[in-house]
Amino acid sequence: xxxxxxxxxxxxxxxxxxxxxxxxxxxxxxxxxxxxxxxxxxxxxxxxxxxxxxxxxxxxxxxxxxxxxxxxxxxxxxxxxxxxxxxxxxxxxxxxxxxxxxxxxxxxxxxxxxxxxxxxxxxxxxxxxxxxxxxxxxxxxxxxxxxxxxxxxxxxxxxxxxxxxxxxxxxxxxxxxxxxxxxxxxxxxxxxxxxxxxxxxxxxxxxxxxxxxxxxxxxxxxxxxxxxxxxxxxxxxxx
Numbered sequence: 001x002x003x004x005x006x007x008x009x010x011x012x013x014x015x016x017x018x019x020x021x022x023x024x025x026x027x028x029x030x031x032x033x034x035x036x037x038x039x040x041x042x043x044x045x046x047x048x049x050x051x052x053x054x055x056x057x058x059x060x061x062x063x064x065x066x067x068x069x070x071x072x073x074x075x076x077x078x079x080x081x082x083x084x085x086x087x088x089x090x091x092x093x094x095x096x097x098x099x100x101x102x103x104x105x106x107x108x109x110x111x112x113x114x115x116x117x118x119x120x121x122x123x124x125x126x127x128x129x130x131x132x133x134x135x136x137x138x139x140x141x142x143x144x145x146x147x148x149x150x151x152x153x154x155x156x157x158x159x160x161x162x163x164x165x166x167x168x169x170x171x172x173x174x175x176x177x178x179x180x181x182x183x184x185x186x187x188x189x190x191x192x193x194x195x196x197x198x199x200x201x202x203x204x205x206x207x208x209x210x211x212x213x214x215x216x217x218x219x220x221x222x223x224x225x226x227x228x229x230x231x232x233x234x235x236x237x238x239x
Contacts, residue, residue: 003239011226012040014117014234016215021237024088026056028100035112043117044105053077056100106139116145120154129157148190183207198228
């Protein structure tokens with residue numbers, strides 16, 4: 001198994017949930033696999049647990065990746081950490097596959113000198129968003145972190161605490177109202193690649209903003225987006 005190689009020009013490639021085309025998504029193994037390759041950054045997702053800790057997982061529920069049916073934000077951190085994550089073949093024989101902590105993710109990115117692309121899942125209270133920022137500062141990696149979220153207010157909270165912090169608004173829709181709102185707040189864009197156009201890329205660039213697009217797993221799609229001048233491509237497998 002290997003990644004799909006492309007001529008990426010000036011576009012930077014982000015490993016989606018780690019190198020999730022080769023290792024189970026959002027595990028330390030997926031982050032290390034991305035760290036050992038040419039990716040510019042490593043993307044992941046964090047949720048707030050019932051006892052106000054942070055855990056790395058994409059879904060609101062643990063069932064898909066662990067086989068155990070628990071709502072993440074209604075479950076304590078210790079119980080989530082006890083769960084084994086299934087390998088990509090559905091087995092649970094690997095004791096090293098667990099839901100990572102925020103700190104484990106950041107330390108791997110730091111070790112391999114990769115940018116953290118950190119999604120704040122769901123709406124978080126202002127004080128919890130600020131806790132994440134404080135933790136990144138304590139780990140001396142805030143300046144190498146990009147915050148992304150589908151929740152617009154999460155990114156507003158980030159900028160209240162850290163006015164110059166890199167943020168990207170996640171969306172799978174690009175109506176005029178969304179475009180104007182994102183540009184007005186001077187947020188970069190992180191968009192589903194099939195709703196993106198070359199004209200929209202130019203519009204954001206003319207506003208001094210950058211464009212990321214997800215989740216791009218085919219060489220032909222990547223080549224088209226690179227020709228449009230997108231700044232970042234988020235992918236499971238392309239390198």
